Structure formats: structure tokens, C-alpha cells
Amino acid sequence: MVDISKQQDIFSRIRAMLVVTSDQASSKMQAQRCRDELEALCSTVGIQVGGWLYFPIREFNSATYLGKGQVEKLAFMAQESESNLVVFNNGISPRIQRNLEQVLDLCVVDRQEIILQIFANRATTREARLQVELAQLQYSLPRLKRKWANLSQQRGGVKGAKGSGEKQLELDKRQAQERITRLKKEIKEISKQRDVQRRNRLQKNMPNVAIVGYTNSGKSTFLNRIADSNVLSKDMLFATLDPTTRRVRLPNGENILLTDTVGFVSDLPHELVDAFRSTLEEAVLANALLIILDASREDLMQCWETTTQVLKSLGALEKPRLVLLNKMDLVTEENLFAVNAFVSTEPNCMEVSILEDKSMKTVLERIGALVFDNPFDIADATQEENT
Ligand SMILES: Nc1nc2c(ncn2[C@@H]2O[C@H](COP(=O)(O)OP(=O)(O)OP(=O)(O)O)[C@@H](O)[C@H]2O)c(=O)[nH]1
Ligand SMILES: [Mg+2]
Known part of the structure; x- marks a missing residue:
């Protein structure tokens, strides 16, 4: 059994500022719904929410996604609410993520990473664990050495993710690739067994x-x-x-x-x-x-x-x-x-x-x-x- 209470203790020390942009929600009401779901996702991994911001994006900033004023507002609000994490509702590229982390001096993640974390916490069977590890590695590969990796490592890693933070830091790209290949092979083996079971059912x-x-x-x-x-x-x-x-x-x-x-x-x-x-x-x-x-x-x-x-x-x-x-x-x-x-x-x-x-x-x-x-x-x- 996964000891969820223990993990929630680890994450309960993380407080997040949520960001929803007009790219995903064209009205404030829609943004509110996105915020509600993002908040539910965060609290599923035990992350507290310090507040949220809705930013209309008129002109996409290629370095930081948000405009200069918006980044300043985000930094201010994060500080005010004592947040140590920023969670974007939309997917952000590894480069923008790194840039924002530098400017804000905070960990920046997106909704997808939170979902991956939930899956990592929930995975109990061997197949689910392998599948989640593969998904996390593929997601992390272009994002090695980020603040989030440091944060989750400091917090002692996350069960299920088996120290996803550690892995991101320890493994160089080649090692990660090798692990991905091995995981794919193992998952294929298990799915062959599943095929046999399915065939039996069909028969x-x-x-x-x-x-x-x-x-x-x-x-x-x-x-x-x-x-x-x-x-x-x-x-x-x-x-x-x-x-x-x-x-x-x-x-x-x-x-x-x-x-x-x-x-x-x-x-x-x-x-x-x-x-x-x-x-x-x-x-x-x-x-x-x-x-x-x-x-x-x-x-x-x-x-x-x-x-x-x-x-x-x-x-x-x-x-x-x-x-x-x-x-x-x-x-x-x-x-x-x-x-x-x-x-x-x-x-x-x-x-x-x-x-x-x-x-x-x-x-x-x-x-x-x-x-x-x-x-x-x-x-x-x-x-x-x-x-
Ligand atoms: N009020 C109410 N609650 C319901 C009803 N059906 C299910 N629930 C509740 O909804 C929650 C989710 O139910 P699950 O059966 O776990 O949902 P699921 O679709 O299997 O969810 P995942 O496994 O997360 O995909 C539980 O707390 C259920 O008790 C219903 O008809 N009325
Ligand atoms: Mg279910």
C-alpha cells in the first residue's frame, strides 16, 4: 500500500501560486473552472494553494511566456502569499520554464507535471509503476537540473516516482535514454501477458x-x-x-x-x-x-x-x-x-x-x-x- 499520508506531509510544506492564462480560458469564469480543477490536482498531491492569477495573453513573450509586468505581478503575489512554487495550468516549454525559474527564483511547473506526480503517487502495481516512471523520465529528459528536481530531492523524493528528483539530477541524458529503452522493453513484456489474458477472455x-x-x-x-x-x-x-x-x-x-x-x-x-x-x-x-x-x-x-x-x-x-x-x-x-x-x-x-x-x-x-x-x-x- 502506498502511504499517501506520508507523501502529503512532504508536499504540505509546498505552497503554490496558480497561473491560468487566456490561452486556455477566454473568460474569467472559464479561468475559475480551470483554477478549481488545478487546485484539486494540487491538493491531490498535498500541495497547498497560496492564491491564483489570471493573465490575458495579448502578445506571447518567447522567453518568459508572460509579459514583463505579468512576471513582476507573479513574483509579488508569490512573495506575498509565501509561495515556493508556481503552477501553470497550460503546458510550458522546458526553456520558458528555466527562464521563469531564473527570473522568479522559484520552482515553476505545469499542470502536466502535477498529473504525472499524482500518477506516481497512485501507482501500486509493477506495471503502473513502470508506466509512470517511463512517462516521468520522458517528460523530465529535456528538463534535467531544474529547481523542481532540487525541491523534490530536498524533500526526500516522492514515493512511486522513486526519487524522480534524484533521477533527474543523477542521470545524464544517455543513462536516462538507456533506462527509457529498458522500461519500454519491460512494459512490452507485461503487455504481452495482458494480451494473453485478453485472448483467454475473448475465447x-x-x-x-x-x-x-x-x-x-x-x-x-x-x-x-x-x-x-x-x-x-x-x-x-x-x-x-x-x-x-x-x-x-x-x-x-x-x-x-x-x-x-x-x-x-x-x-x-x-x-x-x-x-x-x-x-x-x-x-x-x-x-x-x-x-x-x-x-x-x-x-x-x-x-x-x-x-x-x-x-x-x-x-x-x-x-x-x-x-x-x-x-x-x-x-x-x-x-x-x-x-x-x-x-x-x-x-x-x-x-x-x-x-x-x-x-x-x-x-x-x-x-x-x-x-x-x-x-x-x-x-x-x-x-x-x-x-
Ligand atoms: N453523490 C454521488 N456520488 C457518487 C455517485 N457515484 C459515485 N459517487 C462518488 O464519486 C466519487 C468518485 O467515484 P469513483 O467510482 O471512485 O470514480 P472513478 O470514475 O472510478 O474515478 P477514477 O478512478 O479516479 O477515474 C466517490 O466518492 C463516489 O462515492 C452518485 O451517484 N452520487
Ligand atoms: Mg476508479
Whole structure:
């Protein structure tokens, strides 16, 4: 078990000033939503938030991204709030990151690095650890010898990341490259084993449905509820990193396999998508998708967009799908409009509360219709696996 409380103790001494720019949010309200999610990501790794700033970018500064006045304001606000870290909501290049660190004399990271850190903290299985280490190394390679590396090293490193700071400092590029090659090889070996397991599942002649969607939407809660499973389901981002498959008996007596998967988030670092490809392939190789959306979120449509973008990039968007608009018990007047708008555009969706609804029978019937009314060819699927 990962001792999260210990890590949170390490990070609780880090206080961050958050930066959202008009590149990602064209209005203050949008920026506020970005800030909320960035704050949730930071607090997931135990980083305190000292404040936030919204900067309209009129002219992109090639050295520091922000304009001179904005950098000064950032330095002032960081000092006022006693922040020792700046977190940008948008991705920033290694060069700009270095320049800003020099000017501000503070650690500067972006949202992607925070997400990588969350994954590093959550990874418990060997496969997840290798995948995260690969993603972190690939991300760090152009960013060796930075302040953040020093900071996390001083703090004793981060479990799961296995001293990502140390590694950045100790390893020269060549060593890092060698480690990347070795990690890729090991991950390939593990994914071969996963392929064998998948083939066995396919030979059982049972349709496979992957549960996908934004992080914290209720995917594991659904699997636990209907398959008597005990996957960690918690109000935290990225509770699940490893897929879990359970056999489920539908009301019509047929059996299907249901697979819980890693959640999505907007701007998922591409290094993570690459490293977790074999895990994410659960969605690619499924016969149908059960997409779970948190209907109580104000940014429901944004979550939907992110979900469909990730599925598209994996080549899984065209699969038969059922969308569950979950957490209807939390939906307020304000976001009911977004829910109704979504329902009017998505042909196969249901409003549910996985926690509160008395029965999931109708959902299971709809899943049954999804897989049995869209006949699939097991032989084809097996062939797809082999290629
Ligand atoms: N109010 C309410 N909360 C729910 C409902 N369904 C799930 N939750 C809560 O939402 C939180 C996240 O649920 P999970 O099942 O862990 O979400 P997930 O999609 O598996 O999240 P990741 O593994 O992080 O991708 C938990 O605290 C659940 O109890 C619901 O219908 N209503
Ligand atoms: Mg989960």
C-alpha cells in the first residue's frame, strides 16, 4: 500500500501560486473552472494553494511566456502569499520554464507535471509503476537540473516516482535514454501477458464492455455496485490506475465482462497516454463502451469533450456506446440546463445516480441491448488482438 499520508506531509510544506492564462480560458469564469480543477490536482498531491492569477495573453513573450509586468505581478503575489512554487495550468516549454525559474527564483511547473506526480503517487502495481516512471523520465529528459528536481530531492523524493528528483539530477541524458529503452522493453513484456489474458477472455465468447470517462465520475463505484467488486472508489482524482475486469450476469441471463479503467482528465500528458497505452487499450479492444459522466459538474460539456478526444486519439470513439449521466442526486438548477442540452444531443444516454438509485436493472438491460444488438465477431476481435 502506498502511504499517501506520508507523501502529503512532504508536499504540505509546498505552497503554490496558480497561473491560468487566456490561452486556455477566454473568460474569467472559464479561468475559475480551470483554477478549481488545478487546485484539486494540487491538493491531490498535498500541495497547498497560496492564491491564483489570471493573465490575458495579448502578445506571447518567447522567453518568459508572460509579459514583463505579468512576471513582476507573479513574483509579488508569490512573495506575498509565501509561495515556493508556481503552477501553470497550460503546458510550458522546458526553456520558458528555466527562464521563469531564473527570473522568479522559484520552482515553476505545469499542470502536466502535477498529473504525472499524482500518477506516481497512485501507482501500486509493477506495471503502473513502470508506466509512470517511463512517462516521468520522458517528460523530465529535456528538463534535467531544474529547481523542481532540487525541491523534490530536498524533500526526500516522492514515493512511486522513486526519487524522480534524484533521477533527474543523477542521470545524464544517455543513462536516462538507456533506462527509457529498458522500461519500454519491460512494459512490452507485461503487455504481452495482458494480451494473453485478453485472448483467454475473448475465447470465453463473452462480450467485453469497458467503463471509461473522466476521473472521479463514478466508474469504479459502478463496477463495485453491480459486480460485487471492491475496487478503490473514493472522492479523489485518479483513484484507479490499473484495469479490473469482472464477469456480470445481465437480466436476460447472458454474461458479459466489464472492465474498469483509468480515468481521463483534460490535457492528459501525452507521455502518460503513450506509457499507459496498453492499459488504455482496454477501451480499444472492448466490444462496447459504457461512458460515465459526472452530471453535477458545471463543466460537463468540457468533460465530455475531453472524453471523446481521448477515445478518438485511441481509435475507440466509433464503438457502440451507452452514456451514463451520473450523480443526478447532486445536480442543481444551474447545471440542469447543461444536462438537458447533453441529453438532447446524445442518442443513447441515461440519467442515473449509481450511489442512490435503488436498482441498476435498466442500465444492465441497456448494456445488454448495446452488445447483443450490435453483433460482433469474436474471430475478428481475436485477430485484432494478434496483430
Ligand atoms: N453523490 C454521488 N456520488 C457518487 C455517485 N457515484 C459515485 N459517487 C462518488 O464519486 C466519487 C468518485 O467515484 P469513483 O467510482 O471512485 O470514480 P472513478 O470514475 O472510478 O474515478 P477514477 O478512478 O479516479 O477515474 C466517490 O466518492 C463516489 O462515492 C452518485 O451517484 N452520487
Ligand atoms: Mg476508479
